[in-house]
Amino acid sequence: MPLTATQGDMERDAPFYQPVGHECDLFERAFRQRLPLLLKGPTGCGKTRFVSHMAARLGRPLFTVSCHDDLTAADLTGRYLLQGGETRWVDGPLTRAVREGGICYLDEVVEARKDVTVVLHPLTDDRRLLPLERTGELLQAPDGFMLVVSYNPGYQHILKSLKPSTRQRFVAMTFNFPPPELERDIVARESGLSREKCAALVNLAIRLREMKGQDLEEGVSTRLLVYCATLIATGMPILEATRATLVEPLTDDEDVQQGLLEAINATFG
């Protein structure tokens, strides 16, 4: 066994990610040029999987934070904690990523409190600095550090979009559901269900996605298709599995559910 992992080993061990376009290339170029990256796209379309795949491929540790409206700058940078009668500084995930030269991934970044952007600004321009006021340190991010943020533009409040001065600090790309053949391969690989059956599920998803907007906030995600195929692969009847994964999670509205069920029945009934 070699002591250090080769590029081949790292790619083999990386979580499975099926590229849809040139996203791996863009990620790698941004990483090498020390540029931060912004991913936009609907829920369950592969953003998180993509980031973990790229982190493994590039051999960088990954620090993922799911942002929420109580998340403060200190949650990212760190704080003094009382430990065994002593106060000790404990690095937050962003500070750890900077110190260790890793990738910090802030999921749903628009949810975070305003003071978070204050921390991100000096890190996302060419200074690449993280000031830690509480410890008096000023950290210079090493080459291995990268900041990746993502959000879903679909259901954002107008008040909860990123300010231009924040968004214009990132290289950005939009994710969407993969083209049918690729989505079939992803669902088959993730669930173990045959490609033929997965192709039928993907065709159904395309029909259900056409109902987005009129009645539904978001179209059925690749994630839900994987759930559906996983249940069918265990032997569950298709109509039961589709109801539990492609209808119930999408809406509480009975009329809308009925519309979805009709589309499902037309395909599989």
Ligand SMILES: Nc1ncnc2c1ncn2[C@@H]1O[C@H](COP(=O)(O)OP(=O)(O)OP(=O)(O)O)[C@@H](O)[C@H]1O
């Ligand atoms: N291109 C892809 N390659 C491999 N798996 C994928 C791909 N796209 C979607 N998936 C599958 O879909 C699931 C959901 O993807 P993921 O968790 O990355 O979504 P997301 O975009 O981060 O969603 P959210 O915005 O809700 O966090 C994954 O666990 C994986 O099974």
Ligand SMILES: [Mg+2]
């Ligand atoms: Mg995610």
